[in-house]
Amino acid sequence: MHCSEMNALAKQYPQASRLFVLTSTYGDGDAPASARQFMARLKEFRAEKNLRYTVLGFGDRQFPNFCQFALSVDAALAGKGVSRLHAIELIDRCSASQFSEWGNRVGEVIGTPLFLNYCALQPATxxxxxxxxxxxxxxxxxxxxxxxxxxxxxxxxxxxxxxxxxxxxxxxxxxxxxxxxxxxxxxxxxxxxxxxxxxxxxxxxxxxxxxxxxxxxxxxxxxxxxxxxxxPNPGFRPATGNRPVILVGAGAGIGPLTGFIRNNTRCNPMYLYWGGRDARSDFLYQPELGRYLEDHRLSGLNTAFSRTDERAYVQDKLKQDELAVRQMVNTGAQILVCGGRDMAAVRQVIEDILKPLHIDIETLRGQGRYLEDVY
Structure with missing residues (x-):
């Protein structure tokens, strides 16, 4: 038996007859870090005639794109002509009972009992x-x-x-x-x-x-x-160096972005776009951000409030500044996005801004220049 992360998918497995794919979904339907290269590698994958596969997805049903990456992997494997060993199944919030039941069903199919007993490791607190x-x-x-x-x-x-x-x-x-x-x-x-x-x-x-x-x-x-x-969450960090960093957030998503600004003691170019409801009630970190503008840890601040006469959202501010944003991206800027699962509108506006550059978010993501922390 061979076990590896999805990023390590080989071009073929001549001696394998079964392929088990277990994957979570990150953010707004994306691949987790250990599987971001899987789809690209799958294009060169050559399946043996007797190879059969099954996919098990892990996620949280409160998100609209529940286990979307697992569903995409299942469809992509089928599109390569690989036969299913068992239909895809999805596990909600690491349910131990669902995981055990999946093992029982797959065990019946392969003729080998699979007794899966998931016990979450309790971290030291x-x-x-x-x-x-x-x-x-x-x-x-x-x-x-x-x-x-x-x-x-x-x-x-x-x-x-x-x-x-x-x-x-x-x-x-x-x-x-x-x-x-x-x-x-x-x-x-x-x-x-x-x-x-x-x-x-x-x-x-x-x-x-x-x-x-x-x-x-x-x-x-x-x-x-x-x-x-x-x-640790090392996949969500501003890049080092003096290229611009564009921070985009809404609501409580401003937390880590403010932390990045606080740590920007070298005063590298850093711009924040953030959306709340009403500046009189929920302008989070307003005093701190004012100080960071004064000492140049923050190069620019553009806010949007949806429950005021302005009725604007953070994606509206990005669109208003699209020429400046596009120019920064063209010179190597990195974009970091943090907020709730309703940030899809932000992503679409960024895609539109990038079109004249003939690049997209996935291209930037592959370069480490587009990072998301979506919850």
Whole structure:
């Protein structure tokens, strides 16, 4: 038996008779990092006549493009003339029971029992104390808060220079904070707006209707503690160097983008496009962004508010600036997008802006110049 990531698909497997493809979907229906080269490699793939395949997708049904990449892989393999061993199945939120049932069904097809018992590894957590929160958006029915934590007293800070978290590994803005909700539920992940050098663990969270973890966080008072852990997310980082960086976000997606700006101490060109509802209620990070404009860590700020007379969205601001955006991309700019799953309109506007350059988002993505953190 041979096992490898999807990016390592070979041109052929002469001795294989079965191909099992297990994949998640990232963001708005895209491939995860370990499978971004799969479709390109599949074009050169030569399947043996006796090879049969099955695809198992993992995702979250709250997203409109649930397991879309798995569905695309299944269709692409069929388009290559490979026969299905078993119809595609989709697993919602890492359901252990669905995974086990899939193993039973596939085991019957291949004549070999497959007893699959998925047990999620519980990460080692650190107790974090809420030291400060800034609340926005209540007046526009979009309660959003910036939470700042520090390791609880037993973690503390190292006094050596440079100072680092004693109880947490090094982390950067754009990495993820896993928060353990009450009652033993699976962790929820939030993009970090801080780095370890900031000596604070900072996240920006909108309270979701019926959201177990967001509601839990919004009920916290300074002095309360949570259990959390760091998950690296190196695929969402501004490039080093002095080429322009275009940051695009909406709502709580401004969190990691603000962290990138905060860390831009060399004052490289960095432009932020961000959308909220009403500047009087939910202009997140307004004081900080004003300071970053003054000290040139932020080169330009363009905001859009949908619940004002302007009735504008962040994609409208991008379109208004399309010539400038296109020029920056033409000179090597990188684009980073962060926000909810309704950011598809932003992607379409960026595609339109790129057309005169005869490139598209996928081309930029392949060059590491278009990165998304969509939740």
């Amino acid at each position: 650190v107790k974090l104390e809420l030291v400060e929160r800034a609340d926005y958006g209540i007046a526009v029915q979009a309660p959003t808060s910036i939470f700042r934590f520090k390791p609880a007293e037993q973690g503390g800070w190292l006094t050596a220079s440079p100072r680092r978290f004693k109880a947490l590994p090094p982390f950067e803005a754009g990495d993820l904070l896993g928060v353990i909700p009450p009652h033993g539920q699976p962790p929820r992940f939030y993009s970090l707006a801080s780095s370890a050098n900031d000596e604070i663990v900072e996240i920006c969270v909108r309270k979701q209707a019926g959201g177990l973890c967001s509601g839990y966080l919004h009920d916290l008072k300074p002095g309360d503690c949570i259990d959390g852990f760091i998950r």
